[in-house]
Amino acid sequence: MSSPRPDLDGVHPARFDSLLAAGWTTAYPTQRGVWTVAGPQGWGALEPETFQIDRADPRSDPALPALDEASKRGTLTNYRVGRRAVIATGSTFLKVVRPKRMAGLVERHCLMESVATELCGSHIRELNFAGTIEVWPAEGLSLYLMLQQSTAAVTTRAVRSVARGLVQLHGAPLQVQAAPIEPAPPERWLEVLARAEGHPPREFVAVSSLLPPMLQRGNRCLAHGDLHDKNIFVAGDTAQLIDLDGLGQGFGEDDVANLAVHLELRALQGRLPMERALELKELLIDSYAAQATLDDDRLLASMAHTWFRLACIYRYRSGPANLSAQLLARALAISESARTPARFAPVNSNGNFTQLSATDSRIAKCPPLKKPSSPY
Numbered sequence: 001m002s003s004p005r006p007d008l009d010g011v012h013p014a015r016f017d018s019l020l021a022a023g024w025t026t027a028y029p030t031q032r033g034v035w036t037v038a039g040p041q042g043w044g045a046l047e048p049e050t051f052q053i054d055r056a057d058p059r060s061d062p063a064l065p066a067l068d069e070a071s072k073r074g075t076l077t078n079y080r081v082g083r084r085a086v087i088a089t090g091s092t093f094l095k096v097v098r099p100k101r102m103a104g105l106v107e108r109h110c111l112m113e114s115v116a117t118e119l120c121g122s123h124i125r126e127l128n129f130a131g132t133i134e135v136w137p138a139e140g141l142s143l144y145l146m147l148q149q150s151t152a153a154v155t156t157r158a159v160r161s162v163a164r165g166l167v168q169l170h171g172a173p174l175q176v177q178a179a180p181i182e183p184a185p186p187e188r189w190l191e192v193l194a195r196a197e198g199h200p201p202r203e204f205v206a207v208s209s210l211l212p213p214m215l216q217r218g219n220r221c222l223a224h225g226d227l228h229d230k231n232i233f234v235a236g237d238t239a240q241l242i243d244l245d246g247l248g249q250g251f252g253e254d255d256v257a258n259l260a261v262h263l264e265l266r267a268l269q270g271r272l273p274m275e276r277a278l279e280l281k282e283l284l285i286d287s288y289a290a291q292a293t294l295d296d297d298r299l300l301a302s303m304a305h306t307w308f309r310l311a312c313i314y315r316y317r318s319g320p321a322n323l324s325a326q327l328l329a330r331a332l333a334i335s336e337s338a339r340t341p342a343r344f345a346p347v348n349s350n351g352n353f354t355q356l357s358a359t360d361s362r363i364a365k366c367p368p369l370k371k372p373s374s375p376y
Helices: 014-021 067-071 099-115 143-149 152-170 186-197 202-210 252-268 274-289 296-314 323-338
Strands: 026-028 035-039 042-047 052-055 075-080 084-088 093-097 124-128 132-135 220-223 232-235 238-241 248-251 344-346 353-355
Touching: 035 075, 067 084, 067 093, 093 099, 099 124, 099 132, 143 152, 143 232, 143 252, 152 220, 152 232, 152 238, 152 252, 152 274, 186 202, 186 296, 202 296, 202 323, 220 252, 248 252, 252 274, 252 296, 252 323, 296 323
Parallel strands: none
Antiparallel strands: 026 035, 035 042, 042 052, 075 084, 084 093, 093 132, 124 132, 220 248, 232 238, 344 353
């Protein structure tokens, strides 16, 4: 007997509306500790259980003792209370982390430089084990900006370059010292939501129960661990990767799935037309699959889990009220397609159905569940 299809309400929780009213436009949910909130007024530390917010002064963050001195060298561009910060100096970037994380972070950068030098977009200039690593900027333009500013020919070339670079990374010798990548299971994300809402939302619980299992099979390799368009820079035919905090032993399918999902996410956010996003998504998967093996089931499962994770994250960010529901709908659609041997999914605005393989990016072309008349 099949499980009933969840009803996706597509609204922010009421508590988040109170944050928006106070000028906090974004919250960064975590399983432990305070949540960072951000807005025009700066940064804050949110206790999700009580929704008490204290203004945060990054320069006096006790968990980041190197941040005060580092902040004097440039502009703070990214900050997570008690966790990390990024400062742009004009010629380099300073990444500030908790001191106990420095050794692992340096090890990952050195590993990337040793096995895939040309792919490394974060070459170390200087480091301080008090919690600062200074890196040279990557060459070219981020894929995130290219999607919005460059011509179709340029972005097509860029995505092909990214696929080629990923094949190179995933084909590098798997180093014994590389730590395993351990993605958070859906149960953990339900716990994150429950911190702020008392209990996990029923629609999220329902979809989580339908997610396909992340089987331990596929292309086990050296993987980036958090690959999306903001972490990729492209110059000509060369792609470089930054933000190497998650580099380790993982599955190539997970890197491909995470990037493919983010390409479609940018269309949902209005950064580029949906039709173009889906073309690039399919190009990425096809270009990669033409050069290396992709396990269909692992790729499909990873895409479903990625959509679910993003649905949890975007539940606490400003933007379209139904964005989180649309992300959850995609997690559900892929999960349902994985449960049927034929794997059918709607692929066009007329609602026609076509039999698809798991590696075909069109598996995610489903309309938001609340809007069957959508042109998507």
